[in-house]
Amino acid sequence: MNIENIKSQFPIFSQKINGKPLVYLDSSNSSQKPISVINRLNDFYKNEFSNIGRSIHSLAVNATNKFEETRMSVKNFINAKSIDEIIFTKNATESMNLVATTFGQQNIVKGDEILVTELEHHSNYVPWHFLRERKGAIIKFAPINEDGDIITDELKKLITSKTKIVAVTHLSNVTGTIVPIKEIVEIAHKKNVPVLVDGCQAIPHIKVDVTDLNCDFYAFSGHKVYGPTGVGVLYAKKKWLEKLPPYIGGGAMISEVKKGKIVYASPPEKYESGTMSTAEVIAFKESIKFMESIGMDNLIKHEDKIKNYALEKLRKINSVKIIGNPKNKAGVIAFTIQGIHPHDIATILDDDGVAIRAGHHCCQILHEKLNLTATARASIGVYNNKDDIDMLCKAIDNCKKIFD
Amino acid sequence: MIIVKRYLIEIMDLKQLYQDIILDHGKSPRNFGKCVGYNSEAKGYNPLCGDLVQVYLKLNDKKKVEDLTFEGSGCAISMASASIMTDLVKGKSCEVVKKIINAFLKMIKNSSEMKSDDLDNDQITKIMSLSGVKQFPMRIKCATLSWHTLISAMEGKKEEVNTEVID
Numbered sequence: 001m002n003i004e005n006i007k008s009q010f011p012i013f014s015q016k017i018n019g020k021p022l023v024y025l026d027s028s029n030s031s032q033k034p035i036s037v038i039n040r041l042n043d044f045y046k047n048e049f050s051n052i053g054r055s056i057h058s059l060a061v062n063a064t065n066k067f068e069e070t071r072m073s074v075k076n077f078i079n080a081k082s083i084d085e086i087i088f089t090k091n092a093t094e095s096m097n098l099v100a101t102t103f104g105q106q107n108i109v110k111g112d113e114i115l116v117t118e119l120e121h122h123s124n125y126v127p128w129h130f131l132r133e134r135k136g137a138i139i140k141f142a143p144i145n146e147d148g149d150i151i152t153d154e155l156k157k158l159i160t161s162k163t164k165i166v167a168v169t170h171l172s173n174v175t176g177t178i179v180p181i182k183e184i185v186e187i188a189h190k191k192n193v194p195v196l197v198d199g200c201q202a203i204p205h206i207k208v209d210v211t212d213l214n215c216d217f218y219a220f221s222g223h224k225v226y227g228p229t230g231v232g233v234l235y236a237k238k239k240w241l242e243k244l245p246p247y248i249g250g251g252a253m254i255s256e257v258k259k260g261k262i263v264y265a266s267p268p269e270k271y272e273s274g275t276m277s278t279a280e281v282i283a284f285k286e287s288i289k290f291m292e293s294i295g296m297d298n299l300i301k302h303e304d305k306i307k308n309y310a311l312e313k314l315r316k317i318n319s320v321k322i323i324g325n326p327k328n329k330a331g332v333i334a335f336t337i338q339g340i341h342p343h344d345i346a347t348i349l350d351d352d353g354v355a356i357r358a359g360h361h362c363c364q365i366l367h368e369k370l371n372l373t374a375t376a377r378a379s380i381g382v383y384n385n386k387d388d389i390d391m392l393c394k395a396i397d398n399c400k401k402i403f404d
Numbered sequence: 405m406i407i408v409k410r411y412l413i414e415i416m417d418l419k420q421l422y423q424d425i426i427l428d429h430g431k432s433p434r435n436f437g438k439c440v441g442y443n444s445e446a447k448g449y450n451p452l453c454g455d456l457v458q459v460y461l462k463l464n465d466k467k468k469v470e471d472l473t474f475e476g477s478g479c480a481i482s483m484a485s486a487s488i489m490t491d492l493v494k495g496k497s498c499e500v501v502k503k504i505i506n507a508f509l510k511m512i513k514n515s516s517e518m519k520s521d522d523l524d525n526d527q528i529t530k531i532m533s534l535s536g537v538k539q540f541p542m543r544i545k546c547a548t549l550s551w552h553t554l555i556s557a558m559e560g561k562k563e564e565v566n567t568e569v570i571d
Contacts, residue, residue, distance in 0.1 A: 339431070341479035343453045344422070347540055351418040359453050373454035373477060402422050403431075403480075 003294060003302045007383045009034040020353030023391045027381030028173050028201060028332050029357050030223045034290050040283040041228060052278055053252060053269075063278060070285040071268070077288050078218065079209040080235050087241070087271045088281050089232035092200045093123040095219035096167075098234055098271065099196050100127035102244040103165060110136035113162040115193075117142040117150050118369050119172045119179070122362040124198040128167060138162070144369065148175030148324030156187050163188075166195045170202035170218075174363050174375065175324025176307075176332035178206060185214050194240070200224055204381070205303060205330045207296045210235050222280070226382075227287035230277035241267035248273045299382055306380050307331035310389045317396055323375050331380030334361070337396065340403050342376040348402060349376075352395035421536035422480065425488075425529075430480030433487035439473040448553030448565035450545055455482040455567075457550045459490075461557040467498045472554070479546050485534055486550035492527045498558050505551050511535060512547055 007013045010032045013022055024032055044066075050059035052067045068083070075083045089095045108114070114128045118141050131137040140163075142155035150168070159166065166188045171178050181197055188195045194216035202208055203220040210218050217240065222231030246253055246264050253273035256263040264270050291299070310333055314320050319338040337345055342358035349356055357377045360367045367373060378392055442460035449456055455478030462471040472490045476483070489508075493501045500522045508531060511518040518531055537547045545567040553565045 343455075343479040343543070343546065344481070347543060348418060348422070367454075373456070402418075403427065 003298055003382070004385065006294070007385070009036070009290075010383055011035055011038065013383070017353040017355070018351055021391075023352075023354040023388045023395075025378040025380065025384065025388065025392060026355045026357050027204070027224070027384075028361075028377065028379030030229075031204060031226050031381050032383065033228070034226055034286070036286045036290060037227060037283050040286045041279050044279045044282050049279070051275055063282070066282045066285075067276070067278060070281050070288075073285045073288045074233055077208075077291070078203075078235060079211050081211060082238060084267050085235055085238055085241065087234040087236065087268045088276055089234055089271075090230060090277065091223070091232035092198065092219045092221040093232070095217075095232045095234035096123055096196065096198060097127045098247045099217050099219070099236070100131060100167075102247050103194075103240075104128075104131040104135060104137070105245055106243070107164050108135050108137050111138065111162060112164045113138045113140055113160060115140050115142060115155070115158050115163050115166045117155070117168050117179075118144045118365055119148070119150060119169050119175070119177060120167070120363070120365065121169065121173055121198060121200070122364070123200075124167050124169060124196075125365065137164075141365065142168070144177075144366075148172065148177045148326045150177070150179055150184075152180065152183060152187065155184065159188060159191050159193055161191075163191065163193050166193055167198070168195065169198040169200075170208070171199075171205065171330055171332070172324070172326075172363075172366075173201045173332060173379075174334045174361050174366055174377065175326055176329040176334075177324060177326035178202070178328035178330055181213050181215060189214070201330070201332065204291075206300065216240055222284045222287060225287055226290050227284040228277070228280035230280040231284045234271070236267075238267070241270065246270050246273075250274050294382060303331045303380055303382065303384075306384050306386065306389065307333070309386050310378065310380070310392070313389055313393050314396075317393060317400075319400070320396065323370060323372070331384075332377065333379065334375040334377045336372065336375055337400065340399060342374040344403075345376045345396075345399055348399040349392070349395045352391065352398060354392055354395045356392075421540060423533055423536070425533035426480060426484040426536075429484035429487040433474075433483050435473040435487065435490035437473055437475060439471040442471065442473070444557045444560055446553045446557035446561065446565065448549045448556070448567070450478070450482070450549055450567040452568065453479065453546070455479060455546060455549055457482065457486050457553050459486075459550065459553050459557050461554070463498065463558075469493050469496055469498070469501060474550060476550075478549075479543075481534070481537060481543055481546040482549055485547045488530045488534065489550050489554060492523060492530065493554070496522065501558065502555070505555060508534075508551055509548060512538060512544055 012032050050063040052064040071083050071086050074086050185195045196217040197215045199220040204225040218235040223229045250273040255265045321336050323334040346358035438460050442462045444461040447458045457476035459474045464470045474486045507520050537543045556565050
């Protein structure tokens, strides 16, 4: 596959935004979808639709098999040991809430500590805050340095005998910091503390091998990795899924229901109650196929090239400041322009067909640390090319002209 | 009615949103800071973009606005809107100010005309410079934040105005 022509696989790029070609630089928020994923959703609804796991007619059997095929694809994609370790949820937020709720219910009492970091998205902080409210847990924040890297020595010191879990992102959605998860897992495991990884941003951009990382939980969303909305994944080591209590009660998650007694199903069904995002999970297999057809090495090489080009060009623009300078940075580029508020930047860039995000990107703790209320963010996807970056820079120039 | 017709401008493009009046007020907001002797204040916050506005209101015995200033940080639209607002309500009674605020909010939200017997031509021109946000639905709250906050200050409400809670 020629990565330079990959845009042609994404129908959305054939339209114009405000009369201009679409330059989509908001993939950290959500990615666009290749035609194979869109067609799969369409085909399933048109020709194959049935609910899964309940009926024994042909359509149901086929749908169930297809659903499980995606589970197998996900398992292989992140190198989990068993398909039973892959739980489908609505999104990564739900995956993390699932862990916080069930783990918290079983293992957290008043005064216990939960260690997160200053890089975290609200979805890896608010669920833990619930445990602070409900159980009297204490949340500690591992600090970052001015480059946007987690200070691992400080993180190490913050793990005490009271620490019950470490929850950390794999890749910052603001600074683009690639976090050394393997090292953090080793530090935590030495003190017998499990680790949850928020892999939302990492999954589309770097190789993820959960067995190698040795983390206890790994959460991500399908829609950021060229998949449909409504699909989240929670990888969890089997021992946790067997030990933790169920999350949502109802059909499918039970094996036996009596008036006086209920026996829960084994994982993964134990955590998949109610009708799932059936078509979306089935179509998500096509997203993984899409990633595999490019190959992670090619994808990383391409995105690195575009990122470096973008950083080089943006640094040359007077008054543009790039936020964070981590040791390993992915194609997530938060920036400010002196004298122009990020929301004005986003509105003006949109007029040139350039879609970026502005705000705190659900990372208020990080923005407070950086003394910023908001930033503009250009984030790269596999379909972006150098022309997109040229257009971004041209649009920034136009923006500056309006404010000069 | 002639005046109203004159200001029925259809603002369609970006250049008209970021026109001179907005950029001027956005970059150099008027009445910025705490006024001396203010007797009411209120805070407004837009959690989506972090825009923050604090208004300081000095009312005299007859419930007339003697002074109105603001502090805050945010985009050009929110700062310009606060600046323009503080400029045109001084000397007016609370009752009249509320009428102006309602007319403004109606104009911005319902795309209706700005009708007010309490403002002169120049003041209406300034207010209408904000009407461009109608074409940018995501930015309407930027323009209305300070106006809601002023209502809160006039009513002596203690809680922060939050754009995600109000309309």
